Amino acid sequence: MDFSFSADQQLLKNSARAFLDEHVKPAHVRALWDDPRGESDTLWKEMAQLGWLGLALPEDAGGSALGLVETAILQEELGRAACPSPYLPTVLAAMAIDRFGTAAQKSRWLPAVAGGGARATVALMERELDWDARSIQTRADESGGKVVLTGVKQFVPWAHVADVILVPAAAGAAPAVFAVEPSAPGVSVTPLTSMDPGLRLSTVTLDGATVPAEARLPSSGALEFLLQRGAVGAAAEMLGAARRCLDMAVDYAKVREQFGQPIGSFQAIRHKCADMLLDVENSFSAVYYAAWALANDAEDGPLAASVAKAYVSDASRKVCGDAIQVHGGIGFTWEYDLHLYFKRAKALEPLYGDADHHRELIVRRVAR
Numbered sequence: 272m273d274f275s276f277s278a279d280q281q282l283l284k285n286s287a288r289a290f291l292d293e294h295v296k297p298a299h300v301r302a303l304w305d306d307p308r309g310e311s312d313t314l315w316k317e318m319a320q321l322g323w324l325g326l327a328l329p330e331d332a333g334g335s336a337l338g339l340v341e342t343a344i345l346q347e348e349l350g351r352a353a354c355p356s357p358y359l360p361t362v363l364a365a366m367a368i369d370r371f372g373t374a375a376q377k378s379r380w381l382p383a384v385a386g387g388g389a390r391a392t393v394a395l396m397e398r399e400l401d402w403d404a405r406s407i408q409t410r411a412d413e414s415g416g417k418v419v420l421t422g423v424k425q426f427v428p429w430a431h432v433a434d435v436i437l438v439p440a441a442a443g444a445a446p447a448v449f450a451v452e453p454s455a456p457g458v459s460v461t462p463l464t465s466m467d468p469g470l471r472l473s474t475v476t477l478d479g480a481t482v483p484a485e486a487r488l489p490s491s492g493a494l495e496f497l498l499q500r501g502a503v504g505a506a507a508e509m510l511g512a513a514r515r516c517l518d519m520a521v522d523y524a525k526v527r528e529q530f531g532q533p534i535g536s537f538q539a540i541r542h543k544c545a546d547m548l549l550d551v552e553n554s555f556s557a558v559y560y561a562a563w564a565l566a567n568d569a570e571d572g573p574l575a576a577s578v579a580k581a582y583v584s585d586a587s588r589k590v591c592g593d594a595i596q597v598h599g600g601i602g603f604t605w606e607y608d609l610h611l612y613f614k615r616a617k618a619l620e621p622l623y624g625d626a627d628h629h630r631e632l633i634v635r636r637v638a639r
Contacts, residue, residue, distance in 0.1 A: 274559075276344070284344050290321065291352040297608045303355040304468035308432055310355050318358070319387025327366055332377065333385035339500065339566035343507040343558055350511025350619075353611040355469035357390045357429035359504045364391035364437045367497055368450065371490040376450055380435055389434040393497050394424035394475050395623070402624040404439070404446050404494055409477060411440035411447060416484050418442075418449060420457070420477040428622065430460045430473035438477065439494050448493040449486045456481050467618035469611070499573055501623030502580035503561045509587035509619050510554045512612040516594035517547045519609060523598055540597060547593050550586040557582050574636045577629035584626040587616040 276284065294314060303309055318324055327342050328334025335341075342362060349358055365384040368376050383389035399406045409422025420440055430436060430453070438451045453460055457480030463472045521544055524535030534540050561579040564572035591613040595602035602609055620626070 280341060280344055283341060284348065286321075287323075287345055287348040288351070290317075291348055291354060295352040295354045297353075297611055300353050300355055300469055300611055309468065309471045310357060310429075310432065314356065315390070316387045318356070319385065323358070324362065324365075324387055325381075325385030327362065328369055328381050328385050332369070332381035334381070339503065339562040340559060343503060343562040346504050346507035347511040347514075347558070350508030350615060351515045351612075353467075353469055353512065353515075353615045357392065357432060359501070359508065360392035360428045360433075361390050363497060363501050363504060364393050364435065366500060367393070367437060367448070367493050368488070370496060371448070371488040371493040372450070373485065373489055375485065376488070380450070383434070390429065390432050391435045391437070392427055392429050392433040393437045393501065394427040394430065395439060395494075395497065395501075396425045396427075398423055398425060400425065402498065402628045407439055407441050407446050409438065409440040411442040411449065411487075413442070413484060418482050418484055418486060420449065420451065420480040420482065422477050424475040424477070426463070426472045426622070427460075427475045429471055430475050431462050431471060436475060437488075437493075437497065438475075439497075442487075445491065446494050448488045448497070449482060450488065451477075451480065451482055451486060465618060467614035469615065470618045495573070498623055499565060499576040502576045502629065503558065503565060505619045505623050506554070506558045506561070506579045506583040509583050509616045510551070510558050512616040512619075513547075513554060513583075513587040513590040514551050515612050516591045516609060517544070517551050520544060520547065520594040520597040527599075534597075543593055543597060547590045550590050554579075554583045554586045574633065577624075577632040577636070580624055581626045581629040581633065584620045584629075588620060591616050 303311060322335050323345055325334030326337050330336050346359060361384060365381060368380050380389060384391060397408055409420060412419045420438060433453060436451045436453060438449045439446045440449060451458060457478045459476045461474045463474060465472045524540050524544060525533055527534050557579040561575035564575040595609055601607055
């Protein structure tokens with residue numbers, strides 16, 4: 272069996288890394304930390320020109336009609352660069368609209384996303400801080416061709432720059448997902464202080480927000496789709512951050528000398544780096560199998576997504592933390608670049624279901 276990337280996939284990975292190494296250096300990341308928006312419109316337009324924003328969207332919408340594996344490849348490279356960008360929530364929302372939306376919703380949003388003219392996000396978590404669909408308290412009341420949404424969504428990534436927010440709400444017997452524009456009456460977005468200034472979060476308040484009935488995504492399954500693919504996307508970015516920290520730790524161990532020899536020659540450092548590599552390679556396998564399984568509607572796709580998110584959440588935090596330990600005193604200084612990737616891995620850990628949530632899903636599925 273051949274588990275390597277295809278020639279086209281490897282080309283995507285190599286070109287993405289080359290672009291990000293040139294345009295998203297650590298100094299660029301730190302500069303955007305102080306920017307009110309936290310992201311670069313110029314970079315966003317360049318990503319659109321490279322075809323990244325429409326990677327998994329259909330060709331008639333300006334996309335490339337590729338799949339979740341290719342998207343995960345790109346997300347890994349974005350995580351490796353700690354890129355401050357609403358890429359993950361935007362492509363996640365666009366894929367959901369493509370899969371579950373109406374023809375009008377698709378024509379409204381997909382070309383705009385693929386062309387770099389729109390950003391999107393998903394508002395999944397509420398006050399109870401629970402990712403289970405049964406915990407949704409936001410209400411959707413339909414009357415006279417309008418839907419009134421009432422509730423509060425917590426920790427919504429990049430909501431302050433989004434042109435459309437996918438909002439799950441209780442609507443009858445099962446939750447429904449609505450495409451809500453932040454300019455709609457009754458919608459307010461309040462930015463929050465984030466652990467990672469390169470990943471902006473906000474509270475979205477729906478105080479009787481009124482949207483047309485056509486804002487509802489008509490097909491069922493959108494909420495599970497968002498959580499599963501969001502989990503894999505976040506895991507891919509955490510994998511990228513962990514691999515970057517591993518590379519930095521190994522490079523440092525080769526040149527930092529103690530007692531007249533590189534610290535990489537000491538057994539304790541060598542074993543720590545070996546354990547880090549083991550965690551990274553296991554994370555790699557979990558992420559790309561989950562991406563393949565979901566893309567191909569494999570029976571174990573949802574299980575694979577939960578395994579990837581649960582495992583990589585723990586592994587990336589450990590790898591990034593161990594890299595700081597390998598660097599010793601300099602690794603603990605905020606000015607050192609390791610913290611860019613540690614912050615990114617830690618900030619992504621609770622999004623789209625934390626490790627405990629996905630372990631619970633694993634138990635439920637295995638028990639069945």
